[in-house]
Amino acid sequence: MIVILAAVAALTAPPPGATACSGCHGAPGSALPSLRGKSEADILAAMTAFRTGARPATVMDRIAKGFSEDETRAIAAWLGSRK
Amino acid sequence: MIGRRTVLAGAAASAFAAPALAAAKPKVVVIGGGFAGVAAARELQRQGVAVTLVEPNPTYIACPFSNEVLVGLRELSAQSFGYDAVRRQGVAIKRASVTGVDPTAKRLTLSDGSKLNYDRAVLTPGIDINFTGLKGYDEAASEFLPHAWKAGPQTNLLRRQLEAMDDGGVVLISAPANPFRCPPGPYERASLIAWWLKTHKPRSKLIILDAKDAFSKQRLFQNGWTALYPGMVEWVGLSSGGKVIEVDAKARTLITDFGKHTGAVVNVIPPQRAGKIAQAAGAADRTEWCPIDPVSFESKLLTNIHIVGDACIAGGMPKSAFSANAQAKACATAVAALLRGQPAPPVKLINTCYSLMSPTYGISVAGVYAPANGLLTDVPNAGGTSPLDAPAAVRASEAAYAQAWFKTITAETFG
Ligand SMILES: Cc1cc2nc3c(=O)[nH]c(=O)nc-3n(C[C@H](O)[C@H](O)[C@H](O)COP(=O)(O)OP(=O)(O)OC[C@H]3O[C@@H](n4cnc5c(N)ncnc54)[C@H](O)[C@@H]3O)c2cc1C
Secondary structure (H helix, E strand, O other), X not given: OHHHHHHHHHHHOOOOOHHHXXXXXXXXXXXXOOOOOOOHHHXXXXXXXXXXXXXXXXXXXHHHOOOXXXXXXXXXXXXXXXX | XXXXXXXXXXXXXXXXXXXXXXXXXXXXEEEOOOHXXXXXXXXXXXXXXXXXXXXXXXXXXXXOOHHHHHOOOOOHHXXXXXXXXXXXXXXXXXXXXXXXEEOOOOEEEEOOXXXXXXOEEEEOOOEEEOOOOOEOOOOOHHHOOOOOOOOOHHHHHHHHHHHHOOOOOXXXXXXXXXXXXXXOHHHHHHHHHHHHHHHHOOOOEEEEEEOOOOOOOHHHHHHHHHHHOOOOEEEEOHHHOOOEEEEEOOOOEEEEOOEEEEOOEEEEOOOEEEOHHHHHHOOOOOOOOEEXXXXXXXXXXXXXXXXXXXXXXXXOOOEOHHHHHHHHHHHHHHHHHHHOOOOOOOOOEEEEEEEEXXXXXXXXXXXXXXXXXXXXXXXXXXXXXXXXXXXXXXXXHHHHHHXXXXXXXXXXXXX
16 A cells, blocks of 8 residues: 555655645636746746845745745745646 | 543444454545645545545535625625535545544544544544633524624624614624634724724724734734724723623623623624534643644644644644645645655645735735744744735735635635
8 A cells, every 4th residue: 555655646745835835826817826837947036036025025025035945946846847 | 512431432442443454545534624624635635545524514604704794795605615626526525523533443433323434534623612711602692792703694693783783883892812713803804894884884983802912913903993994993902901701692791800891783702722523532632722743733642633724733823724724735745645654744834814904905914834842833034914014005906815815725625
């Protein structure tokens, strides 16, 4: 049973923090921007700009500051790989 | 009430339980189909785990945005969600409530008398209104003085009372001590009622009697009340005699150490505790909430039982639908890992609570959390509230984001 589960879960296990983003970011057509179809590079660049304050925001600045560069990279890679 | 005896009787019977087949796929049972339970069940299913969700109601009525229902901005039907999409995804749904938990046999007793075995269980019963925690405020009293802290008939009752009130009446809100469900909720409620009174019953007043001296987004709320509803909203904190110690429901009167307040409409937000089944199972400690490990979300009192959402002690995280959803998905990842024989991975969580002070005036508080010293703790230099001095356009976009958040999270949970 361990083998079967490991095979399924290895594909989908999200990095820390990544599943919390979809609380706000969902399908296109919302006032909250959808992240679907966004590339890893775009997400990483936006998160970095929010964290440093280079990009003004209502809430993303407060959220992005809670993640280290490594954590942000892992989240961007995971989100960027989803359709 | 489910007594301790049920649990013990279950434990005795467990000695005769047949051992699970070694080859069987591990099975997780989620108890409760609210924001936490549904998110946990769906994420577990996504990660390849066989899940059964036990929930007694065919329809879930969501609390976020129920303050808008109070003032006619939306109807309760817009708060109601079914479980069809959850079932279609492959989560088995059992329409029953759990009445007994036997952690030794890893078996649940359901309200229809049947039993359900699990390898791990996720317990998400939300809150129980503590009808013995405030003198004079029992279930019968709540039919006169609604709490409206579980959305449903209580919400509509409070709405009808507000609609029936004469112009010039006083609305009283009694706010509880921490911890309780939705820390900014009482103050959002006060704001939206004031917004509605301003147009419909402009000579009326609203007084919040509070059992604490500080509350969530306090400066933002207080500045907003002054700017939007001057002279209409009064907040009385603990040290000014705000703590309600007794309720006289028939007289619509709230009694504090400093005196009596009678209202035309009285909303008592009573003390709360973890859902009944958590108390019965022995998952709650002396605080009547459930201590958990912040990485695995496993109960500190019961093994193989994980607890997320309002029922758990989540350290710095408030009891919110956002928190419940975020915790549930992280918990599902932990449970799936543990079932594979791997340790629970590191945890990082987000919470954001939007509040509306009017339909076009939104404010928020956000936080990022990580385990530290056995609790989920605020990550320093992150999070915080909306700025105190934001222009109207920012308040308007936060109000729009608030609405969008509710659509997104309910679509993710129930859609
Ligand atoms: C007025 C108000 C406004 C709010 N606004 C917001 C907001 O803007 N944003 C926000 O994030 N949060 C908000 N909240 C808070 C939010 O509603 C809760 O934090 C959230 O519902 C918690 O989710 P939960 O799954 O832990 O509990 P619940 O949503 O209460 O779900 C618990 C479920 O478990 C089931 N259950 C209970 N016992 C059993 C049993 N024995 N067996 C089987 N099933 C059982 C119940 O039927 C229920 O479906 C608000 C709350 C209120 C009252």
